[in-house]
Amino acid sequence: MRRALCALAVIVSGLLLAPAAARADGPGRVALIGVPGLHWHDVNAADTPNLWRLAGQSALGSLSVRAVGRITCPYDGWLTVSAGVRSSVGSKCGPPPALEPQGAGAVIPGFDWLWAVRDVAYAGTLGTAAHAAGQCTAAVGPGAALALADRAGRVDRYAPSPDGLADWSACGVLAVDVDDLIRPYIDGERLSEAPEKLSPVQRRAVLSAADAKAGSVLAHLPPDTTVLLAGLSDHGSEPHLRVAMWRAPGAQGHFLGATSTHRDDMVILPDLTATMLKAAGAAVPATVIGAPWQAGRATTVEDGATALRHADIAGQTIREVGGVFFTALAVLQVLFYVVAFLLLRRRRGLGGVRIAALGLASLPVSTYLVNLTPWSRAAVPVPALVAGVLVCATVLTGLSFALPALWSRLRGRPGAGGVLGPPSVVAAVTAGVLVADLLTGTTLQLDSVMGYTGVVGARYYGLGNIPFALLATAVLLVTTAIADGLVRAGRRKAAVALVAGLGGFAMILDGWPGIGSDFGGVIAFVPGIAVTALLVAGKRVSIVKLGAFCVAGAVIVMGIAYLDYLRPPGSQTHLGRFAGQVVDGTFVPVILRKLTAMLSTLLSPNLMPIVIAAFAFLIFALFRPGAASAGVLPVAFERAPMLRAGLIGALVSGVVGMLVNDSGAAVLSMALALAVPLVLSAGIRALTPAPPGPSPVLRPLAAG
Known part of the structure; x- marks a missing residue:
């Protein structure tokens, strides 16, 4: 926690002491x-x-x-x-x-x-x-x-x-x-x-x-x-x-x-x-x-021109395959839930469902990892891009099984790494890749199918709306996985501090000008972190508290934006310019434009099927566990009680993020696309007998 506060102090100092915009050097010819x-x-x-x-x-x-x-x-x-x-x-x-x-x-x-x-x-x-x-x-x-x-x-x-x-x-x-x-x-x-x-x-x-x-x-x-x-x-x-x-x-x-x-x-x-x-x-x-x-x-002129030609090829490729990719992802998600529903009811093929769940959850981060390869320089970039994403997802799926098993053997407890082992690896890699990308200039999000491209020109740096959904979901799931062990060891306060500290650090990176520069993400991240921390602490969450957390998120991001606004105009990001629009009263058209864009995503044939299928599966799995999912989710929450807190927190961030971002349904759909398969894979693993000993149980989420 102390290190996080020191890092935050360094970032704040850097922002406030940033050099002023370059002034005129005197009359010249241009x-x-x-x-x-x-x-x-x-x-x-x-x-x-x-x-x-x-x-x-x-x-x-x-x-x-x-x-x-x-x-x-x-x-x-x-x-x-x-x-x-x-x-x-x-x-x-x-x-x-x-x-x-x-x-x-x-x-x-x-x-x-x-x-x-x-x-x-x-x-x-x-x-x-x-x-x-x-x-x-x-x-x-x-x-x-x-x-x-x-x-x-x-x-x-x-x-x-x-x-x-x-x-x-x-x-x-x-x-x-x-x-x-x-x-x-x-x-x-x-x-x-x-x-x-x-x-x-x-x-x-x-x-x-x-x-x-x-x-x-x-x-x-x-x-x-x-x-x-x-x-x-x-x-x-x-x-x-x-x-x-x-x-x-x-x-x-x-x-x-x-x-x-x-x-x-x-x-x-x-x-x-x-x-x-x-x-x-x-x-x-x-x-x-x-x-x-x-x-x-x-x-050199030769190398520079070649690199810039390939930059255009990369942007063109991403723009061309983006719609096809999200359509394919929506089809895969829907098919997965249908097949999983049928197999879980019969308790057949559970191992295959678990592998498929982890594979699907590995796809999003693979769209960023593939940018570590020179796919845009291939003779045919589209197949190279698709093959690279699939290879990365396959490797990560394999690692999600291998690393927990290796860790268990090193600790003298042979096995598959427990209920949360494989999903925690996928979540940790997703969070780690996105945090590292934020700290190194977001080179992986640029020209990625789940990021942005200069050809489209909507964003050039920072954390995009889809990466925000993945970061928030991954951070909340991996912190609650660690918190689960702390709670079992009787260290509930440490577990709460871990969720609040790591979640808060990721939230600051998300919203800070020049790093994440994400306005709506902070508003959505704060209630997700707060709800998760309260549930880990064994406290009740009411609608009133949830509303207060959303307001707190808005206050925090406006504070960040105002600090950015205090810098010279040439050094401001879009956060500072929005704060200036609030000051001079010209912000309403911006809000209306983003609201219109958000509402239009609710009719997206690529995004809404993921939301509908994932929510339908969750509702059946939670309210009719025996008929819908062989009881895998209740068993998972019993074996790893903090997992429920992470899932609820991720859903809160996803829903709020959908409402406050112009990408709308894209935020919630990507949060669900990562969270639900990971939780389901944990549930299937939880069907194996639990080790002896009592398990802590969370208090239920209040309706008001």
Whole structure:
């Protein structure tokens, strides 16, 4: 417990003493070359020599172009750079708007109409901040003008093409729209719905034109110009990670990252806004959610480009197989409960049911462990990914039997490791992998089917909603397994302290900014921990207490969010930004959007069957144990009384997590997918005769 408190103190000190966001370094010169539709598979020495030369002089990264919708069109990409927040004009998902000349510059007619659009509240932020710092803005092409326009829709200098810009050194803030690659994919006001509209030969032709134009721009730029090159949008119906290059002092030979993603090789569109303003010596407005680019770990241009291509392949693969995976998981879960119900009633095949239960429970953590292998570099990534997950699950299932048996032999008590041995191994590995991943930058959750991917762009770091459900369930089950032994030894207070201490430590990791950064998870984790601890202590739990625990969770997470809010805007995570929205009263749309997303998951054909089947099995197994499950669960709770506390706590966290997270049913379904098979496997093992001696019995859960 003392170590946990010390670790918490270190984390708090680190947060409060975190360095302020980088301030402007003084007036500078910066140029953004936007090549909408460009991804790393396009860039090589043969087809794009100018871009490849720039890559050799730059830091290299993946650009997640996710704006508001699933697909980001050029209009939304340039507009997001203008606003510094994810922006979209909705139906006008096509080319940027036309301009009207105004002296040496130009103006976007009716620019103020954008402010009335729901997702475009901050259009003009970049241009206005540049003007406030005394910088002149120059744009080449309509997309560049959209990015640099101030709140009046004006840019100081404008040319429709690079040939038309007379003086490339007149302004310190420059943007160029290289739209040769994206034009063939635009159909009227929309992007093409075809995944790939151009043939490989046709795409190489337009790439050559874009490369030539980018080379011309680079040749005209003054030598002291900081250069950002970005593939600002998608180019069809399938999202991709795009190209990001940054030519600046000290950047060459590194990957490119930002604090917004907590990755050293991935950035987001709003980062362009912050990076340009910092390079120009302008203050970054607090409304900008991006962070200035920074050099990551060292690489060569060849190795870096290869790694970034594989990052896109990994993201594409996860996006493609995610739906199939969860459908298959739902089918397996439902079939498992049906078969288990039939076999348990006849007390036949119990060994096979037990193995299947542990195998199913091993699948979730295997989706993270497989990322320790280079599956995305295989010739055919999908089979490699599936095979890797199955191999990991098989190995973990075998270890869940072997390790408890080995431990029993070492202690001079030959056997299978007791009722809780195998399920405790699976739960401990699940919890340990997720905690280790949190402490090392969440590299295993990125590009995993039960995690997240930059291609989708919903989350880039921290603990996702599904991993939260698995972490909370695993922690509560493994702590109550240890607590069961402590209670048997007459050390109930130590058992309660263990549940509260380890559970609290995992909860802090889950919610802390920059580590788990999970808002709803803390609200759900606190009541799960509290209920489990009370049951281990032999106390009653009422609805009133349960409600108080939920409120306590909300208070704790808002306290964490407020501490994050006290940091400079550039250092805040989404927790701090939400606290700011609460302070200024603009949080209601966020709550409504998450509530709508949560309710939509209740109709998910992949998630709800798991919830319904697992709950139905639990209800029958508990209320009609003889008919439904050969009495395995009551026997399990008699042989290992604390197991019941862990199961109830996990269900509490799952239900509350479903209600407070936008992933909704995904949280509860994954909690059930892990907890119920593990408890059932313990119950089957408990059918063997118990060792002599009394067993402590928990008091029942009160209804009010």
